[in-house]
Amino acid sequence: MSEAANGLAQGLAWAALGLAAFPAVLGALNLRGLRRPRGTPPGPTLVSILVPARDEAANIAACVQAALASEGVAVEVLVMDDGSQDGTAAIVRDLMRQDRRLRLLPAPPLPPGWTGKVHACARLAEAARGTHLLFIDADVRLAPHAAAAMAAHAEDHEIALVTGVPRQEIGSLGEALTVPAINLMMLGYLPGGGRAGSRRASLAAACGQLVLVQAAAYAAVGGHGAEPGILHDGLALARRLRGGGFRTEVVDGAPLARCRMYRGFREGWDGFLKNAREGMATPLGLPVWTVLLAGAHLLPWLLLPFTPAALPALLLSLGLRAAITARMRELWWTVPLHPATVAVALAIQWTALLGGWLGRRPAWKGRAYGPPGPA
Template identity: 40%
Template sequence: MTLARAYQRALGTFFGYKAATLLVNALTFPRLRPRPLPSARPSVSLLVPARNEAHNLPELLPGLLAQGADEVLVLDDGSTDGTAEVARRLGARVLTGAPLPPGWHGKPWACQQLGQVARGEVLIFTDADVLWHPGALGAVLHELARAGADLLSVYPRQHNVTPGERLLTPLVDAVLLTFLPAPLLRFPHHTAAAANGQVMAFRREAYTRVGGHALVRAELLEDVLFAQRLKARGGRLALALGQSCLGVRMYRSYPASVAGFGKNAGAVHGGSRLVLVLSAAWHLAAYSLPWLLPGRRRGVWALRAAGLLERALVNLLTGRRAPADLAEGLLGPVTPLLALPVYWRALRRRVTWKGRAYRQGEPL
């Protein structure tokens, strides 16, 4: 077998797996839809860790406060932009975060403090850039009960406005929906897990039993690792797509996307520089190289089409169906090039996020 033939077969297998996974998820992945609060429901705490989020809170808090939860708590994690004042003015109860202890990363420590103060039987941690629409809390509680889960993590629908934030941010959905078949979550092994820290709903008993966010106190990829470690300890995990209930505007520019994804890319690749390099090379070979090969070569157009269609189909599944959303599929050939700064940032080992620096899993 020639090298060119082996290359095309490898890509065919790769895109075939991703297409099959996307089809399975289109048929089985739970989607939220707006629901009223159950008449008999557990008490609920909505918890927001916030560090320099004054620009996001006016969009988050009105919808969050209108959900009908028993309490809404915002923890001001050493902000310098008036986060606490904005939260109080909008009607939330504000906690002042304690200094970061040795051996902790910022977000896990903020969440740990919220979990210790909250009174709810269900603890829902949500990031400040998430939008809670009418009926969202009812939808989350319904899905948590239906799934019988100890942790339900929701992937909000991406809301991308500027061209720069469309370049990389939607890849969050593509990675989830083309690599992880939803039925795999039923397997008992802890590696069959995923989570999104933007929305994580815990049953208090399970959260307390594993020690809360102390379980991931020094992790940058704290959401996925929390799901894996909870599952390893017998916890039940469920995922859902936010659809019209929950939205998010994660990053508002291409540089912000590079910084955000670069923070987690090392952990996603197991902390291995070799795996990072191989991943970058593979995605260049899969999505970019077919456009440099002669078009008359057998099978090349099928590979090109697979790379173009993937993101558009993912967006359809998540409910992003505007023409501009579907046109993101055209970015397929250049996406690996756009992602190279993310890999470079991860290779440096030193990560700065929200004014804090980390290296090899430890704060600097």
């Protein structure tokens, strides 16, 4: 290698080290501050567990049964059948005969300008009787103590919204290349990790798979109906609550619930693609995110054959991923795939951005949303 090339490699290695050190330090602080809800709520509390469901015959029975097995707090479980073409509604009706706490609601026709899940969540909240509303996806399996612990955390710490990322179950290589990006971004790149210590709406975070909100606070900010056309429903609700003066917090969701989001690479790609334009895939934001993520997690691997100076950055990158994997109870065999996972995440974001410029609209479960064009 020429002297000039060696100097360039050394400079890039130092740059990669700086870019890798930032999420490593932030991730360590966020992991240390991540709280685990425990206990039962004081006083009379009813948690309404609300499940929007569209073609969820494969998931809905296990989801509802886990919710009805909640301990430590009174619960009701409401399922909204959002135009399912499979046996979702019939399965819920059978379960209703066994437990009066379960109700099935048919979704009204989707109004113009609404996304399907947001509309279902808004209608579920209208029908709920609880002091707290716990929104979960149909592929989520609540732990028996989850509803009580989240409601107790909300009441004990005066927090309007409590959310967490469930333990992600990964059953294929394709899922390992997509799903772990959730916790990497939440814990490695969000200052404060979504903790309640910050009141800034821009630093709020939420995972739409598992969101508990006080019913009174939800109503005060207009609920899901305040932003009917969004896809990142949990994040939007958390930011709106903070903007209204309420506190929100991301907690350790791994002990509270488990979830297998997608089955295979195609589902994972399409699932993350639909939300990308409300996240990183913006004309101004994505180039910055590309430098941050590629520089920290891909560049060290590219430089290592040319200079050992890239090794510290590589070790920081893998160390962060290993620490997150351990805390969030993900599978260890996914850690060596980390650079490929980051590369796939960036590919999804760029596909979403370029697709917007080409007039493609985000779509999910037979519905297309939003206007064409870049976010």
